[in-house]
Each structure stands twice: as structure tokens, then as C-alpha cells.
Amino acid sequence: MxxxxxxxxxxxxxxxxxxxxTPPRRARRGSGRRVKRWNFDRVTLFIxxxxxxxxxxxxxxxxxxxxxxxxxxxxxxGFSPTYQFTGPANFIKLLGxxxxxxxxxxxxxxxxxxxxxxxxxxxxxxxxxxxxxxxIGPIRGIRxxxxxxxxxxxxxxxxxxxxxxxxxGVLDPxxxxxxxxxxxxxxxxxxFAWLGDPATARISLxxxxxxxxxxxxxxxxxxxxxxxxxxxxxxxxxxxxxxMRMTFSITIPQIRDSIQTAYVYLxxxxxxxxVYAQGLTTSGPATTQVxxxxxxxxxxxxxxxxxxxxxxxxxxxxxxxxxxxVFSIARAARGRDEGRA
Amino acid sequence: xxxxxxxxxRRNFLRAALAGAVAxxxxxxxxxxxxxxxxxxxxxxxxxNPFGMADxxxxxxxxxxxxxKTDYVDxxxxxxxxxxxxxxxxxxxxxxxxxxxxxxxxxxxxxDLIDNSGADAIGFNSILDQxxxxxxxxxxxxxxxxxxxxxxxxxxxxxxxxxxxxxALNYVLTLYAVWYSASLFEKNNWTPPTTWDEAYELGGxxxxxxxxxxxxxxxxxxxxxxxxxxxxxxxxxxxVRLNFDNLKxxxxxxxxxxxxxxxxxxxxxxxYVKPGGSGTQFTAAQAQWSNDQSGLLYPSGSWIENEMKxxxxxxxxxTGTPEFTVTTGSKLPQTALRSxxxxxxxxxxxxxxxxxxxxxxxxxxxxxxxxxxxxxxxxPSIVKDTVPDDAFGSTAxxxxxxxxxxxxSDTFTFTFVDNYGTNTDQLVLWNAFLDGKSSVNQLTDxxxxxxxxxxxxxxxxxxxxx
Numbered sequence: 001m002x003x004x005x006x007x008x009x010x011x012x013x014x015x016x017x018x019x020x021x022t023p024p025r026r027a028r029r030g031s032g033r034r035v036k037r038w039n040f041d042r043v044t045l046f047i048x049x050x051x052x053x054x055x056x057x058x059x060x061x062x063x064x065x066x067x068x069x070x071x072x073x074x075x076x077x078g079f080s081p082t083y084q085f086t087g088p089a090n091f092i093k094l095l096g097x098x099x100x101x102x103x104x105x106x107x108x109x110x111x112x113x114x115x116x117x118x119x120x121x122x123x124x125x126x127x128x129x130x131x132x133x134x135x136i137g138p139i140r141g142i143r144x145x146x147x148x149x150x151x152x153x154x155x156x157x158x159x160x161x162x163x164x165x166x167x168x169g170v171l172d173p174x175x176x177x178x179x180x181x182x183x184x185x186x187x188x189x190x191x192f193a194w195l196g197d198p199a200t201a202r203i204s205l206x207x208x209x210x211x212x213x214x215x216x217x218x219x220x221x222x223x224x225x226x227x228x229x230x231x232x233x234x235x236x237x238x239x240x241x242x243x244m245r246m247t248f249s250i251t252i253p254q255i256r257d258s259i260q261t262a263y264v265y266l267x268x269x270x271x272x273x274x275v276y277a278q279g280l281t282t283s284g285p286a287t288t289q290v291x292x293x294x295x296x297x298x299x300x301x302x303x304x305x306x307x308x309x310x311x312x313x314x315x316x317x318x319x320x321x322x323x324x325x326v327f328s329i330a331r332a333a334r335g336r337d338e339g340r341a
Numbered sequence: 342x343x344x345x346x347x348x349x350x351r352r353n354f355l356r357a358a359l360a361g362a363v364a365x366x367x368x369x370x371x372x373x374x375x376x377x378x379x380x381x382x383x384x385x386x387x388x389x390n391p392f393g394m395a396d397x398x399x400x401x402x403x404x405x406x407x408x409x410k411t412d413y414v415d416x417x418x419x420x421x422x423x424x425x426x427x428x429x430x431x432x433x434x435x436x437x438x439x440x441x442x443x444x445x446x447x448x449x450x451x452x453d454l455i456d457n458s459g460a461d462a463i464g465f466n467s468i469l470d471q472x473x474x475x476x477x478x479x480x481x482x483x484x485x486x487x488x489x490x491x492x493x494x495x496x497x498x499x500x501x502x503x504x505x506x507x508x509a510l511n512y513v514l515t516l517y518a519v520w521y522s523a524s525l526f527e528k529n530n531w532t533p534p535t536t537w538d539e540a541y542e543l544g545g546x547x548x549x550x551x552x553x554x555x556x557x558x559x560x561x562x563x564x565x566x567x568x569x570x571x572x573x574x575x576x577x578x579x580x581v582r583l584n585f586d587n588l589k590x591x592x593x594x595x596x597x598x599x600x601x602x603x604x605x606x607x608x609x610x611x612x613y614v615k616p617g618g619s620g621t622q623f624t625a626a627q628a629q630w631s632n633d634q635s636g637l638l639y640p641s642g643s644w645i646e647n648e649m650k651x652x653x654x655x656x657x658x659x660t661g662t663p664e665f666t667v668t669t670g671s672k673l674p675q676t677a678l679r680s681x682x683x684x685x686x687x688x689x690x691x692x693x694x695x696x697x698x699x700x701x702x703x704x705x706x707x708x709x710x711x712x713x714x715x716x717x718x719x720x721p722s723i724v725k726d727t728v729p730d731d732a733f734g735s736t737a738x739x740x741x742x743x744x745x746x747x748x749x750s751d752t753f754t755f756t757f758v759d760n761y762g763t764n765t766d767q768l769v770l771w772n773a774f775l776d777g778k779s780s781v782n783q784l785t786d787x788x789x790x791x792x793x794x795x796x797x798x799x800x801x802x803x804x805x806x807x
Contacts, residue, residue, distance in 0.1 A: 301439065
């Protein structure tokens with residue numbers, strides 16, 4: 001559900017600039033006049049540019065949404081074609097279900113922490129390879145920056161599930177490379193279950209997710225920073241601004257839109273986090289259980305498809321709420337800046 | 342023609358879009374409501390064809406592809422093709438039963454025979470009313486002419502009975518025990534423990550030898566739950582079992598359960614359990630026992646030999662011993678066993694050929710198929726007298742037969758974990774407990790909450806166990 005949700009947002013973001021372009025209109029039209037001649041041209045245009053994409057979108061995206069919302073109001077078991085309408089019973093049950101509420105809490109924590117950490121690291125790397133180079137000569141990145149750019153992008157090329165499996169091997173208590181390295185350094189990590197211990201499981205999960213995302217967002221930020229005129233950095237440098245100051249006073253304000261987009265994308269991915277949680281800790285401690293795992297559990301194992309749908313609907317609402325909050329904060333921040341200017 | 346004249350005005354475009362947005366999903370939803378029912382072509386019933394399978398039937402069987410693989414069903418399929426020329430069995434090996442079969446059940450075109458097993462099995466209470474009763478399979482004669490119900494081990498039908506109706510036939514005899522390497526024990530002069538106190542003592546000896554008493558893996562932490570419940574039932578008798586299965590308030594606080602949990606906690610606190618299990622994949626953990634031999638004992642069902650076949654040390658001599666009791670004065674004798682049957686085969690009522698599904702079962706329960714299963718899988722099916730004395734050279738299988746003979750009629754099983762699909766939630770608690778992260782009280786409360794939640798939820802159909 002949230003996968004489709006992310007493409008939704010992506011669509012909305014992509015269409016935003018297009019919204020400014022007003023389509024050509026006929027010069028004048030009588031208010032009562034309705035000229036609708038259905039010639040071949042109009043019909044094919046409707047079919048190709050409206051009918052087809054709309055049909056695909058409706059059948060494969062919107063109709064499952066509506067179906068899920070409907071099933072959420074029933075006691076549909078998932079295996080029998082008969083079921084009854086039960087109203088909000090599933091949602092009431094959800095509010096009393098500690099396991100599911102806990103999963104929501106975990107997802108929200110992920111959605112708060114993963115984007116901030118990822119963006120901070122990606123931004124630092126992006127600055128390093130674009131503008132944080134030697135302070136004499138033209139504005140440029142540190143030496144070997146193109147090499148770092150390629151290397152840091154590597155994790156993004158690997159499918160998420162492979163990342164999960166590989167890292168669960170790295171973090172394996174008895175045969176994992178991490179514990180082998182740590183114990184060879186004389187640290188007491190023999191048989192330590194990074195993904196099993198409630199104290200470290202969440203941090204391990206966050207670490208792996210950040211590891212997977214940083215490269216991509218670094219490349220995204222590099223592209224944004226490149227579009228910032230170099231003169232601004234030169235001017236700042238002449239004024240004696242430190243690299244830190246340049247980052248906070250020039251880079252971040254100039255690429256704020258990219259950061260905001262990155263935050264929403266990352267947040268939505270973290271509100272899902274299924275692949276990482278499942279790949280790393282199939283039945284890990286309560287701190288790593290995420291909402292999609294609860295949905296699948298109820299859908300396939302417990303035979304409670306209606307309840308699973310209700311959790312899905314709630315999850316979609318949380319995702320929407322998250323996007324709303326991020327956009328509102330961004331708008332408020334922008335309004336303040338513009339007011340000052 | 343100018344471009345402008347062809348442009349649509351935006352309002353019309355949106356209007357059309359909106360109309361579509363409403364109409365299409367409604368249509369889809371309505372269409373999805375009408376689901377078809379099944380039935381099945383039938384043929385003439387006869388002694389050779391007791392269920393009246395139609396001629397030229399291709400029986401559609403979806404079989405869980407786990408530790409027992411699926412070729413034993415192929416074997417029965419070949420016999421079926423021989424018995425009924427023109428008919429055959431198409432076996433589809435599958436690991437994700439629920440995920441694959443959900444749309445087929447809702448769509449009203451389920452297969453003729455399913456083996457609803459594995460981690461992704463369908464919870465039986467959600468499909469019960471869509472399954473055929475299988476009593477007539479038991480009443481039928483096998484290929485050798487003996488009534489099938491007379492050829493089965495006692496108690497093996499219980500796990501397939503729901504509210505007094507036999508809805509699933511569990512094909513593989515499964516008994517739960519604590520497994521060890523007879524050669525390792527002999528070399529070190531250890532004896533397999535019979536009580537929890539003896540187990541604790543053995544833990545001390547294991548530690549002295551640089552080994553652990555138990556190992557566990559994160560997806561199989563609840564094997565210790567099975568050990569605890571079985572042990573408590575042996576200690577406290579049948580009442581303990583009924584309280585669990587009927588989701589009674591305070592089931593986990595029962596005296597015998599608490600005693601077992603306390604005994605296990607003592608072993609955990611003494612450091613006799615190999616740490617790190619909550620982060621270890623379960624077959625990797627099992628290999629630490631069967632291959633690395635860093636652990637002495639492993640509680641599991643009798644599938645363990647088959648599952649670890651390729652990862653068992655040479656001359657391991659895997660052997661089972663009955664699960665421990667707390668005292669020597671337990672209500673059931675120490676030799677009592679949780680003996681049940683696994684691999685539940687079911688025939689959906691809406692299947693194209695219900696008779697075909699039953700006919701495959703009848704053949705599987707005949708001597709030739711059942712013997713083939715025991716021989717190739719090194720596990721007994723529910724059909725008696727298919728394992729010779731040498732047990733095909735398997736120490737594990739030989740010990741299963743001797744444990745069964747020693748237990749006589751003292752066999753039992755519990756079903757609430759399977760009936761209500763609680764395993765996933767329970768795993769989290771067991772991993773923490775085995776890790777030494779939670780106390781007996783915390784574990785008790787957590788597990789009781791899981792049972793209570795189901796007991797209180799009216800939307801979950803309850804299965805009364807007697």
C-alpha cells in the first residue's frame with residue numbers, strides 16, 4: 001500500500017511544475033455554447049492520453065485501495081467468499097491491539113530517525129564532493145570526489161532484500177564478520193545478537209537502512225548543489241565564511257526543495273520498512289516489528305483479511321499525515337523566510 | 342487543423358476522469374463479489390473406485406514442499422495412474438501455501454488436495470467450512486483390502502478433527518522429543534536427562550567440556566515453548582493441556598507450567614544455553630548442534646533428522662529421548678510422548694474433483710505408499726507397521742519407534758498454537774526469554790496476553806478441545 005502511496009506522491013511532485021503552465025484556451029466562448037464534436041482526433045486523444053493511463057491507474061491502484069477500505073469494514077477472513085459488514089469494529093480492535101500499536105510506534109520512530117540521519121550524512125558527503133574542496137582556486141570538491149561518488153552509490157544498486165540478507169549474515173552472532181572483527185580486537189562481543197537484543201536491534205535496523213539510502217540521496221544532493229551558482233559560494237568565501245557556515249547559510253537554503261522531497265521519500269520508505277525488517281529479523285524483538293509484517297500476519301496466517309485491511313488503511317492514513325506534516329513545516333519555514341526578505 | 346482546436350478543455354478532461362474514477366472501481370468491486378462455487382464431476386462408485394472419481398481426471402494437488410519434499414505424493418500419483426487408467430495426479434510443490442491458495446479459495450476454484458503445512462500454512466479455523474469431511478476415506482478399504490481406520494496409529498486423527506469432524510488427515514507421524522548424539526554421549530559417559538534437574542546437572546558437565554546444553558534459532562525459539570508445554574502436561578496431567586487448548590484464563594500460571602519455566606530459567610541463568618540464538622537463523626542454530634556439536638540437546642519434532650540430513654556430523658547417531666518431567670512423580674509417566682501427526686492433507690469442498698483428492702489420500706494410506714514414505718523420508722507415516730526393526734539403518738527412526746512402544750497409550754498433543762496461529766507473536770517473547778532478557782513472570786504475562794486476546798476476540802472462531 002505505501003509503495004503505491006509513494007508513487008502517488010511522486011506523481012504529485014512531478015506534476016507540480018506543470019501546474020503553472022496554463023493550457024491554450026479558445027479565445028472566447030459563449031457560456032451556453034457546448035461544441036462537442038466527437039471526431040476521430042478527439043476520441044483517440046481521449047483514449048490514449050486519458051482513457052488508457054486512467055484505466056491502468058484505476059484498475060491497479062485505486063480499485064485495490066477502495067476494496068481494501070471496504071474489506072476493512074467487514075469480517076472478511078480472506079479464504080471464504082462470504083463475509084458480513086461489521087462497521088468500525090476492526091478499527092476499534094486495532095486501537096486495543098498492543099502488538100499493532102507497537103508496530104506503528106516503531107514505524108514512526110523509523111520515519112523520524114532514518115530520514116534525518118540519512119539526509120545529514122548524504123548532505124555532508126554531497127558538500128564534501130562538490131564545494132568543500134581546497135579553499136583556494138575554483139569552488140570544487142575534495143580530491144578523488146568522483147570516486148567517492150561512485151562508491152557511495154553502490155548500496156543503492158543492490159536490491160533491498162539482498163541488503164537485508166547480507167547484513168543479517170554480517171550481524172550473525174556466531175559466524176558473522178562483525179563479531180569476528182570485534183572479538184579479534186579483544187572486545188566482549190562473542191555470540192552477541194545484534195539483531196536479537198532489544199537494545200541494539202532497532203539501531204542495527206536503522207543503520208542498515210541508512211547504509212542503503214545514503215548513496216542515492218548523496219547523488220541527489222550533488223545534482224542540486226551543482227545548480228547553485230558558484231558565485232554565491234565564492235562571495236561567501238571572500239566574506240570569510242567557514243565551510244560549516246556555507247553549508248548552513250547557503251547550501252541548505254538553496255537546495256531546500258530537494259531536502260524536503262528527500263525527507264518525504266525517506267519517511268514513506270521508513271513507514272514501510274518491511275523488506276529491511278523482514279530480511280534482517282524475521283521474528284526479532286518487539287522493537288523491530290513493523291506494520292506491514294502485522295498486515296501479512298493477519299492476512300495470511302490468522303485468516304483475518306478484514307482486520308489486515310483496517311491496519312493497511314490506518315497505515316495509509318499515517319503516511320498521508322506524515323507527508324502533510326512535512327509539507328506544512330516546509331511551507332511555514334518558507335513563509336517565515338519570505339516574510340523576513 | 343490547428344492544434345488548438347483539438348485541445349480539450351480541462352474541465353471536460355477532469356469530468357471524464359472523475360466519472361471513470363467512480364465507475365471502474367465500483368464495477369471491479371461488484372464483480373469481485375460474485376464468486377463461483379465448485380462441485381465436481383463424479384463417476385461410478387465401485388470397490389475399486391470408492392469415492393466415484395470420474396474417468397480421465399487430473400487430480401490437482403498443491404503440496405507443501407518442506408522437509409518431506411513432495412515426491413511421496415508423486416509416488417502415490419503413479420499408483421493412481423496405474424489403478425485408474427486415463428487419470429493422473431498433477432503435484433504442484435509449494436512453499437507458500439496460504440499466499441498461493443488464498444485467491445483460489447476466494448475465487449471458488451481450490452485444488453483437489455492440499456497439504457496445508459509449513460510456516461505459511463492457512464490457519465485451519467479460517468477454511469474449516471470449506472473443507473470436505475474425510476471420514477469416508479477412513480471407512481474405505483486400502484488397496485490391500487483392509488479398512489483404513491484399522492491400519493493407523495492411535496491418536497493420529499486428533500489434530501485433524503475440528504468440532505468432532507475430521508477435516509484434515511495428517512499424514513506424517515510426528516513425535517516431539519529431545520534429540521542428542523548417542524556417539525557423543527557415549528564418548529563422554531553422559532546419559533540423556535529425564536528430569537529438569539538432571540538436565541541442569543548435564544548443563545554443568547557440558548560447560549566443563551566447553552559446550553552448551555541447548556542451542557536455539559530465532560525462528561524456532563518456540564520449540565522451547567513446545568518442550569515447556571509438553572513437560573508441564575506430563576507433570577500436571579490432561580487438565581493442563583485442556584486449559585491451554587481452550588484458552589483458559591491463567592493457563593500459563595498453572596503450577597506445573599510455572600515449575601517447568603522456573604527450571605528452564607535456572608538453566609538459562611546458569612549460561613547453559615548458547616547465547617546469540619535470537620540473532621541466528623534457525624537451521625544455522627541447528628547445525629551448531631548437529632554439525633559443530635557445540636550444543637548437546639535440541640528439542641524438536643521428529644522431522645529434525647530429515648531437515649538436518651546434509652548438515653549432520655558423521656557418526657552423529659541422532660537419537661531421541663522423551664521430554665523431561667519436573668519430578669519423578671509426574672501425573673503421566675516419563676515415557677509419555679507428545680505424539681501427533683503433521684502434514685495436514687485436506688480436500689476443499691469446492692474442488693473440481695473431490696473424489697480425486699480422496700482417492701489420492703486412500704492410495705497414500707495404502708501399504709506400498711506408506712512404506713515408501715517411511716523408507717525414503719526416514720519418518721513413519723500414520724500407517725502402522727511400515728518400519729522394519731532395523732529402521733532402514735536410522736538411529737533416529739529406531740528411537741522413534743522404541744519411544745512409541747514405550748509410551749503405549751500415554752500420548753497426547755496440544756493444538757492451540759496451530760489453531761489460532763499464535764506462533765509469530767510468541768516467538769518474540771521466547772527469543773527474549775531464552776536470551777535471558779526477561780523473567781519467568783514477564784514471559785508468563787506476555788504469553789497469557791496472547792491467549793487472552795484471542796479468547797476475548799469474538800471475530801475469531803473458537804475450536805473447543807475435549
